[in-house]
Amino acid sequence: MKKLLYIFTLISSFLLAGCTSETENLFGESASNRVEEAMENAQKILIEAPNGWLMKYYPSSQQSFGGYNVLMSFTAEGEVTVSADIADPSAKSTSLYRLKEQAGPTLTVDTYNEIFHFFSDPASGVGATGLGMEGDYEFTIQSATPEQVVLKGKKTGNIITMTPMPENETWEAYLTDISEAEKKANYILYTYTLNGEKYSVQKSYRTLAISHEVDGENVTEVFSYIQTKEGMEFYSPITLGGVEVSKLIYDSASGTWKSEDGKAVLSGETTPPALLFANGGPWFVTYDGMSSYGQQTVASTLQGMAASYPGQTLDYLAIAPTYEVVDMVFGGREGLLQLVTSTSGDDKVSLTLTGYGDTVGVEFANAGILDAIYLFANFSPVTFTVEPDDPVNPTKMTLTQVGNTKNVIVVTNQETPFGYHE
Known part of the structure; x- marks a missing residue:
């Protein structure tokens, strides 16, 4: 048995020795060397595009904000210059980029870029507070050729493509064309x-x-x-x-x-009711936006509520047809009343209260605020003709009550305090 084991050990040693060069040829270089070569190849491709790259960039893992045109130009010294359709077409911002190994070759814009980091800035003003658009600034390189670079966002998992910008087109002209197309x-x-x-x-x-x-x-x-x-x-x-x-x-x-x-x-x-019901709202009701008919009613209403809420007044009043509520902020407290909306013809809308609301909304209703709300919504439908200030993207709507043309209310989708004044 010992002799057989000795012979087997010798044979195994010869076989391993004989296979060494073949094994090396089969598996080639180490993984780290291959990643290093991939990064060097990717950088060479990135910097050699004469007019930079067009990146089709999608922030958010659910692509909740859609996609954006980002133009990028890379240098061998590690600088990247960026323009995008979220900024003025002439605007550019330069920062540093890096190619590194991180579970594969990775491209990262790793110093602050005023334009590019807008997509990942939690305080950008777009998206949820503290989250922003939740975009990537680190990307795994899936493939890289002079014709196309394919990236995958490390945070979102979104597939993002880059193609060379045409040499005969300036960045500013391209982004201006995008802006003009979006206006349509x-x-x-x-x-x-x-x-x-x-x-x-x-x-x-x-x-x-x-x-x-x-x-x-x-x-x-x-x-x-x-x-x-x-x-x-x-x-x-x-x-x-x-x-x-x-x-x-x-x-x-x-x-x-x-x-x-x-x-x-x-x-x-473009029908006015369709625009009113769209997410361009909520539509803010203001004291100055009311005809004298409504202003007199509001003055009487707020004077009556002063006994229950001394020193307090109506901060905001809004109609939110999309969410089917009347939204009130009185003395710094917010209350809601349920609203039903309907349309008739191409220019008429009816607003109806259901009698339900949240706790604060019902409290305000019982305190007398309903007298002011009855100007635009009641327990039986109040119908208005609707006239927008713009046929496509209005910021103001003029509501004129059918059967009572003295009651005219101009609402706006720009956040505006109610602004009551005697």
């Missing part, structure tokens, strides 16, 4: 038509929320897009009625956006 898409509500079927659409940032029926239930799906010079290009295709649509191209003749085969059409909704 300055609606809040749309209709998406496919094979004769119509779907209601609401836009928020660069996303389209499309409502449709699935197995008898109403479902809303959100599709994120990036604005291009030609129209909208989607992160993931819109799939409805068994048809996939990856882009919608603006058709200047009809003022609509169409799929490449023309079968799907996106058109903006």
Whole structure:
């Protein structure tokens, strides 16, 4: 047995010795060397693009804000210059970048860049407080060629592509064209038509929320897009009625956006009630926005409430049709009353109170604030004609009561205190 084991050990040693060069050839360089070579190749590709790169950037793991055009130019010395369509077309910001090994070759913009870090700034003013747009500044390099660099956001997991900017086009001109194209898409509500079927659409940032029926239930799906010079290009295709649509191209003749085969059409909704119900609100009611008819009622109402709330007044009053509430802030406390909205024709809206609200809202109602709210909503419908100050993206709406033209209320979607004054 000992002899057999000795012979086996010798044979194994010879076999291992004989396979050494073959094993090295089979597996090549070490993983660290391969990553180092990949980073060197990626940097060479990044810095050799004559006019930099167009990055199609999607912040947020759910692509909640849509996509953005980010232009980037890299130097061998580790600097990156950035422009983007969230800033003025002429604006540029330069900072440092680095290629490093972090579970694969990684590109990071690792010193503060005023434009690029807007997407990851928790205090940007866009998105939830303390979170911002939740964008990436570190990306795993999936592949890199002179024609395309594919990245994956380390935080979001979003796939982000970069392609060379055309040499004959300035960055400022490109971003100006993007801005002009987006002005055409300055609606809040749309209709998406496919094979004769119509779907209601609401836009928020660069996303389209499309409502449709699935197995008898109403479902809303959100599709994120990036604005291009030609129209909208989607992160993931819109799939409805068994048809996939990856882009919608603006058709200047009809003022609509169409799929490449023309079968799907996106058109903006401009009826005043549609604009009022859209997420451009809430719509703030102000004392100065009321006709004298309403001002007299408000003065009487607030004087009556002074006994219950000495020294306090109405801070804010807003109609939020999308959320179906009347929102009040009185003496620094917020209260809500439930609201039902309906439309008739192309220019009329009716507002009705249900009799329900939260605890503070009911308290205010019992204290007498209803007398002021009755100007625009009651327990039976109050109907108004609606006139926007802009047919596409209004900031003010003039409501004139049907049957009582003395009652005129101008509301605004700009946050404005009620501003009562004697």
